[in-house]
Amino acid sequence: MNKLSKILLVLFIAAAVVLVSNIQAKDPRFLDENRSKIVDPVEKREALRTQIEEMRAEIAANGYTFTVDVNPAMQYTIEQLCNFKPELQTDFWEEEPISEVEGKPGPTLPAAYTANYTSVKDQGSCGSCWAFSTAGMFESILLKKGINTDLSEQWLVSCNTNGWGCNGGNFANSYYLNPGAVLEQCFPYKATDAPCKTGCPYVYVASASKSASNTSAIKTAIYNYGGVSCSVYVSSYFQAYSGGVFNYCTNSPANHAVVLVGWDDSKGAWRMKNSWGRSWGESGMMWITYGCCGIGGGGNYLIY
Numbered sequence: 001m002n003k004l005s006k007i008l009l010v011l012f013i014a015a016a017v018v019l020v021s022n023i024q025a026k027d028p029r030f031l032d033e034n035r036s037k038i039v040d041p042v043e044k045r046e047a048l049r050t051q052i053e054e055m056r057a058e059i060a061a062n063g064y065t066f067t068v069d070v071n072p073a074m075q076y077t078i079e080q081l082c083n084f085k086p087e088l089q090t091d092f093w094e095e096e097p098i099s100e101v102e103g104k105p106g107p108t109l110p111a112a113y114t115a116n117y118t119s120v121k122d123q124g125s126c127g128s129c130w131a132f133s134t135a136g137m138f139e140s141i142l143l144k145k146g147i148n149t150d151l152s153e154q155w156l157v158s159c160n161t162n163g164w165g166c167n168g169g170n171f172a173n174s175y176y177l178n179p180g181a182v183l184e185q186c187f188p189y190k191a192t193d194a195p196c197k198t199g200c201p202y203v204y205v206a207s208a209s210k211s212a213s214n215t216s217a218i219k220t221a222i223y224n225y226g227g228v229s230c231s232v233y234v235s236s237y238f239q240a241y242s243g244g245v246f247n248y249c250t251n252s253p254a255n256h257a258v259v260l261v262g263w264d265d266s267k268g269a270w271r272m273k274n275s276w277g278r279s280w281g282e283s284g285m286m287w288i289t290y291g292c293c294g295i296g297g298g299g300n301y302l303i304y
Contacts, residue, residue: 048074055240059248066244066287073239073276076125081276082234082256083127083168086298109219114262114271115226116143118150120284122277124191126166131156132275133229133257134172138181138302140227140261142204145304149204154189155182159196166193171229171257171300173209180205204304212299215290218270219263221301227259227273228301233293241281245269249292260296270295 048070055068073081118139123132131153139151156172157165159182164170175181180202187197212218212228221228231254232238238246245267262271269287272295278284288295 044075045070051236052240055237059237064247066246066248067242068237068240069242071240071242071276071280073280078234078236078239078255080125080127081123081239082129083166084130084133084231084255084257085168085170086231086254088162088164088168088170109223111266112262112264113219113223115140115222117227117259117261117273118143118148120273120278121153121189121275123153123189123275126157126191126193127168128153128157128166128191129257129275130164130169131172133259134176135181136259136273136275137227137229137300138176138204138206138304140259141206141225141302141304144226147204150184151204152182152184152187152189152200154184154194155187155197155200158187158194159198166191171298173206173229173300173302176204176206176302177209178205206302206304208303210301210303212296212301215296218260218296218299221299222260222262225301225303227261228299229257230260230295230299231297232256232258232272232288232295235293238293241286243282244287246286246288247292249289252293254294254297258295260299263290 052068052070059066059068118136121132121136123129134156135151135153139149142149156175157169160169160172160175162169164172181204182200183203186200210221212221218228218230233250233252233254234256235248235250235252237248258275259273260270261273263269264271264287267287267289269289272286272288274280274284274286276284290296
């Protein structure tokens with residue numbers, strides 16, 4: 001190979017590398033898988049912006065009814081944020097008849113309703129959504145009884161005997177049935193698999209755990225008791241949600257746990273409380289269409 005041919009070969013390879021890099025930089029799937037590997041903050045910010053523009057183009061092309069933007073949760077991978085594991089479910093709740101709650105006739109449900117709920121929290125990079133879903137649901141149940149409290153998610157993460165933690169878990173209702181709930185002030189959140197702290201009093205003990213397996217049952221439970229824990233599938237579009245009614249729906253298996261606190265039939269959507277801080281979504285909340293991404297799956301709540 002002569003000198004000119006070698007030079008041309010080098011230039012061709014360099015051009016090919018640049019082309020592939022540009023294609024990858026514009027591919028949301030590539031960014032979602034690899035953005036966590038980008039160390040330089042400027043490069044990371046630009047990668048996120050590129051991903052958002054790609055998403056916005058698809059949202060506009062398909063007429064979806066929500067918006068996306070860069071938010072703090074996007075500094076983490078979906079695997080870090082979403083470690084709900086359906087296969088770990090324990091059979092500790094019972095189905096409650098929709099038409100009868102504690103022996104009383106079922107209510108005539110309004111077209112729109114939002115239960116009281118406590119402030120949105122931030123799980124950080126620990127995959128403890130399952131703990132925040134359980135604690136957030138029980139806080140809402142207690143608030144319905146006039147008790148405004150802050151429960152310790154870290155106690156669920158660190159002191160459960162199932163081996164659950166930042167690497168994943170499931171609804172932890174059984175720990176609120178026995179021995180009971182611990183307050184945040186006794187065992188503050190650390191976003192890590194910290195050693196269990198003993199000696200915290202069990203301040204609130206639930207009397208029963210119930211399931212809500214369909215839309216009517218979930219609405220009835222929210223109306224009568226407060227928030228309902230459930231699962232949902234999170235994609236990069238869900239992660240980037242900033243407002244509107246989320247309707248980018250897939251049939252993928254659930255990977256995240258949240259709290260449903262209300263609904264609006266005119267939107268055909270649930271009001272959902274997340275655990276990624278108030279800078280995500282609508283101050284930490286989301287509207288998501290009924291059934292989208294399996295929302296409502298494994299619906300459950302506690303009686304106090």
